[in-house]
Amino acid sequence: MTQFALLPPRHQLVEILTRIYEQGLTTTSGGNLSIHDEDGNLWITPASIDKGALVPEDIVCIHPDGTVEGRHRPSSEYPFHRMIYAARPDLRALVHAHPPALVSFSIVRKLPDTRINPQSRDICGEVGYAPYALPGSEALGEQIAAAFASGPKAVLLENHGIVTGGVDLLDAFQRFETLEYCAQINIRAAAFGDYHNLNDDQIALFHKNPGGELPEFSSSARSSRERELRLEICRFVHRAYERRLMISTGGTVSARVNDNTFLITPYGADRKYLESDDIVLIQNGQREAGKIPSRAIRMHQHIYAEHPHINCIMTAQPPHATTYSIVKRHFDTRLIPESYILLREMPLTPYGLQFQQPERISALLTRDTPVILLQNDSVLATGDTILQAFDRMEVAEFSAQALLQTLNLGELVPITDEEIDNLKRKFAL
Numbered sequence: 245m246t247q248f249a250l251l252p253p254r255h256q257l258v259e260i261l262t263r264i265y266e267q268g269l270t271t272t273s274g275g276n277l278s279i280h281d282e283d284g285n286l287w288i289t290p291a292s293i294d295k296g297a298l299v300p301e302d303i304v305c306i307h308p309d310g311t312v313e314g315r316h317r318p319s320s321e322y323p324f325h326r327m328i329y330a331a332r333p334d335l336r337a338l339v340h341a342h343p344p345a346l347v348s349f350s351i352v353r354k355l356p357d358t359r360i361n362p363q364s365r366d367i368c369g370e371v372g373y374a375p376y377a378l379p380g381s382e383a384l385g386e387q388i389a390a391a392f393a394s395g396p397k398a399v400l401l402e403n404h405g406i407v408t409g410g411v412d413l414l415d416a417f418q419r420f421e422t423l424e425y426c427a428q429i430n431i432r433a434a435a436f437g438d439y440h441n442l443n444d445d446q447i448a449l450f451h452k453n454p455g456g457e458l459p460e461f462s463s464s465a466r467s468s469r470e471r472e473l474r475l476e477i478c479r480f481v482h483r484a485y486e487r488r489l490m491i492s493t494g495g496t497v498s499a500r501v502n503d504n505t506f507l508i509t510p511y512g513a514d515r516k517y518l519e520s521d522d523i524v525l526i527q528n529g530q531r532e533a534g535k536i537p538s539r540a541i542r543m544h545q546h547i548y549a550e551h552p553h554i555n556c557i558m559t560a561q562p563p564h565a566t567t568y569s570i571v572k573r574h575f576d577t578r579l580i581p582e583s584y585i586l587l588r589e590m591p592l593t594p595y596g597l598q599f600q601q602p603e604r605i606s607a608l609l610t611r612d613t614p615v616i617l618l619q620n621d622s623v624l625a626t627g628d629t630i631l632q633a634f635d636r637m638e639v640a641e642f643s644a645q646a647l648l649q650t651l652n653l654g655e656l657v658p659i660t661d662e663e664i665d666n667l668k669r670k671f672a673l
């Protein structure tokens with residue numbers, strides 16, 4: 245996190261554009277990013293350069309007096325960047341691209357529903373809308389700047405794509421990635437017709453952050469086990485990000501160090517840049533000084549206190565499995581033996597329990613129920629090890645993807661009760 249903030253603008257732009265390209269959220273020709281720095285310089289990606297092979301020297305800088313520095317021309321969309329910054333001095337960076345799910349919304353001329361989970365709503369807010377205009381034209385810039393002028397931090401461009409803004413480039417990128425993720429879930433949920441979304445009171449529950457209320461303690465020397473677990477948590481969070489089980493703004497991992505001590509990922513850090521020292525040690529109900537744990541901390545505390553066999557907890561929002569947390573359709577885990585063996589029955593709990601009554605979620609977890617779906621939130625997977633919890637998360641996502649793909653193919657024929665009993669005997673479930 246801090247490492248990224250220290251990078252100069254041209255390096256930040258290359259890092260984030262490469263990240264967007266590698267995640268399949270832009271083509272080589274579409275999309276452009278900019279930063280408006282404290283001296284009034286506008287740093288922007290160049291026109292017609294391969295997004296898969298961009299280097300910092302390719303970035304163009306436009307000074308406040310209009311002089312252009314760089315070996316390329318600035319992006320042809322430069323006019324709208326300039327006009328948005330003029331309309332919104334609070335925005336210091338912009339991300340524009342044509343990611344597939346948001347383009348789907350832009351071509352049917354609808355806005356994605358960000359109330360599907362509290363994180364998406366919190367990060368994306370209300371999305372603005374700009375009518376179609378010719379790319380690169382002053383008219384397009386005026387339409388987009390006018391949409392931003394009323395306050396949103398993201399504007400959908402009709403028959404074109406999306407622009408997100410932020411207080412810095414990471415903030416703008418996280419909003420972009422989260423909104424595209426939200427659009428993907430909207431599209432999957434639409435296949436079922438009706439789905440649950442959240443009202444303001446429900447979203448407000450998420451804004452309480454009990455992690456910051458825990459008393460602090462100064463940690464002494466770190467044991468070998470603690471240091472190993474810190475590294476392992478980081479490795480699995482990075483892997484979950486690369487496997488699209490997490491996005492930059494969502495997902496928590498914790499692991500037990502001993503009876504009354506566990507490690508948990510911090511509140512708010514970008515999952516791709518998570519480092520060992522960012523992880524928060526929780527000991528006897530106190531947090532490591534100077535660090536804020538995930539806001540799911542109370543739920544993790546209950547689970548570790550009440551279930552000695554659980555050594556790791558992972559919550560994440562993989563896009564297919566999370567769709568089942570909002571649609572009114574049961575996630576039937578009896579599709580293939582692997583699904584049932586790892587996930588078992590996988591109950592759905594009502595929204596808000598993780599904030600208001602975390603002990604009720606803990607009470608549901610038994611040896612027969614290692615995975616729970618939290619309504620309008622996430623998948624919660626537990627395990628004896630981090631690998632086991634990760635495995636369950638991956639199987640939940642693959643199973644949900646397979647199930648969603650049957651919608652236009654035919655009805656699921658689940659494994660019979662008799663065969664389920666045979667699985668239980670053979671695998672000692």
Ligand SMILES: [Zn+2]
Nearest residue numbers: 274275341405
């Ligand atoms: Zn464009």
